[in-house]
Amino acid sequence: MTSFRELRFDDLLKINSLVFDALTEVYSLTFFVKHLLQFPGLSQIAEAPGPDGRPMGYIFGQYQVKRHQEPYAHVAALTVSPEYRRLGVATALMDYFFVVSDLKGASYVSLFMRTSNQAAYQLYTSMGYAHRKTFQDYYPDVPKPESAYELRKYVLRPMEVQ
Numbered sequence: 467m468t469s470f471r472e473l474r475f476d477d478l479l480k481i482n483s484l485v486f487d488a489l490t491e492v493y494s495l496t497f498f499v500k501h502l503l504q505f506p507g508l509s510q511i512a513e514a515p516g517p518d519g520r521p522m523g524y525i526f527g528q529y530q531v532k533r534h535q536e537p538y539a540h541v542a543a544l545t546v547s548p549e550y551r552r553l554g555v556a557t558a559l560m561d562y563f564f565v566v567s568d569l570k571g572a573s574y575v576s577l578f579m580r581t582s583n584q585a586a587y588q589l590y591t592s593m594g595y596a597h598r599k600t601f602q603d604y605y606p607d608v609p610k611p612e613s614a615y616e617l618r619k620y621v622l623r624p625m626e627v628q
């Protein structure tokens with residue numbers, strides 16, 4: 467059975483193979499280490515059954531509280547290994563992240579995605595994420611930059627009647 471658990475520092479050396487996907491956001495090792503320290507409990511790894519526990523996919527999430535803004539959670543990176551796609555792994559990772567974000571008090575979960583990434587768009591919209599904004603030439607690819615969609619899903623909360 468697939469197992470899901472919090473990402474640890476030693477996992478950072480195991481997930482290299484997943485990072486090489488062209489549509490996966492690549493960050494430095496330093497970024498990931500800082501990220502795990504700063505946002506404990508917001509990143510998960512899915513592992514395949516078996517003694518090796520091969521990494522199937524992961525999510526890196528953040529929680530942001532800024533002055534004069536609603537607190538929100540952000541998906542910094544999500545990827546699933548090509549051999550384990552269309553099995554519901556990304557859905558499970560995203561569902562987990564949404565629940566944790568809600569418990570922390572986030573008003574919404576946001577993410578950025580390449581406008582050409584149809585699989586991601588299908589995934590997110592099927593889970594209730596909606597397009598909020600387009601950022602032109604957000605990804606500085608050479609020779610042609612690519613734009614990004616920001617998608618958001620709001621946490622439903624009971625209305626306070628005064």
Ligand SMILES: CC(C)(COP(=O)(O)OP(=O)(O)OC[C@H]1O[C@@H](n2cnc3c(N)ncnc32)[C@H](O)[C@@H]1OP(=O)(O)O)[C@@H](O)C(=O)NCCC(=O)NCCS
Nearest residue numbers: 489544545546551552553554555556557579585586588589
């Ligand atoms: C996008 C990605 C994370 C999806 O992971 P996954 O584990 O295969 O997704 P799921 O199995 O949970 O898919 C759930 C739904 O998303 C949609 N979906 C997922 N992959 C799709 C694809 N290639 N084409 C069309 N729809 C797709 C479908 O509606 C799917 O439901 P279904 O399988 O019942 O039809 C994966 O393809 C991936 O890692 N891609 C490269 C990295 C990337 O793009 N990350 C997102 C960056 S924003």
